């Protein structure tokens with residue numbers, strides 16, 4: 248830290264220079280993130296109420312009440328009028344909280360959790376933090392968890408089964424109904440990670456898409472992660488964990504004795520947490536309503552279809568599956584996918600990288616012009632790589648025509 252302070256103007260101008268290398272959502276180049284630019288209403292509200300701290304709800308009972316309302320809205324969307332829960336820092340914390348509640352609900356000395364191999368890394372973190380054995384079950388030909396594999400993995404030490412509704416890699420929805428049946432049969436906790444899908448699938452259903460049951464409609468589902476800071480367009484740092492009812496979580500809350508607002512019981516991992524992001528989420532839910540969210544999802548899924556079609560029209564690359572939600576994986580049987588990624592990055596595109604494919608998440612900040620520009624670049628890159636293989640004349644003519 249320097250000896251004397253700087254003026255606000257100086258700081259802002261210095262920061263503007265320092266942050267120039269960061270990507271921004273408006274550019275359309277962020278094609279591989281599950282986050283997006285928060286809605287304007289959220290930014291406004293966030294600025295207005297930035298000092299609220301839900302780590303000390305006794306000081307901010309009205310903010311706490313707003314959080315109850317957000318959770319109620321999320322829970323109802325997920326077919327449960329009685330859900331309880333918290334907004335937390337993100338899907339990672341939500342999944343860790345769920346695994347902790349599952350573990351504490353059982354008295355098992357060497358607890359094990361069963362997750363699909365497609366599960367997000369947050370379950371590895373949960374396993375590491377809580378010394379849980381994590382059993383990863385392979386996927387079927389549709390990239391869903393293999394139900395028989397889950398069944399076979401159950402042991403007397405199993406404390407939780409995890410299903411994903413909108414996988415990180417391809418946006419696939421696991422057969423949650425079957426997992427629910429297994430969970431009920433064996434009296435095991437079932438957690439659904441709908442961090443991304445939770446604010447997509449209900450609206451896709453409204454649009455008439457065939458969406459399998461994945462939420463609290465299924466009796467075996469004990470908790471669901473659904474993150475406002477993904478398709479909810481909330482400020483970064485707004486995850487969501489919802490439990491079927493208060494009996495699941497009631498006995499496993501932490502009581503923090505020193506709080507200025509008085510004792511308060513919560514099951515979140517973090518202490519101090521943003522109230523502003525929760526209020527901003529409330530504002531978004533009120534601003535858009537189901538109708539508004541459905542419109543957003545419609546735009547994203549239409550863009551997804553268009554982009555997937557465009558990718559499949561380029562000889563040399565193809566989508567891994569027909570997109571189920573607004574997530575696209577694409578591969579190449581002809582070229583090393585890392586090479587394609589490298590060339591895309593050189594042109595400013597930022598996609599998600601998986602071992603054999605690249606991932607695009609068609610978030611609300613992606614416009615038609617970005618899709619067109621991306622497809623042009625991708626086609627050009629494929630020609631360029633092929634040109635390199637076939638000889639310099641092809642490469643140069645393609646480059647000229649580009």
Ligand SMILES: Cc1ncc(COP(=O)(O)O)c(C=O)c1O
Pocket residue numbers: 281336337338339340342367369411413414415440441442443474486
């Ligand atoms: C299915 C799923 N769960 C959990 C997470 C973790 O969310 P976060 O990055 O908000 O911690 C992600 C992140 O992409 C995800 O796709």
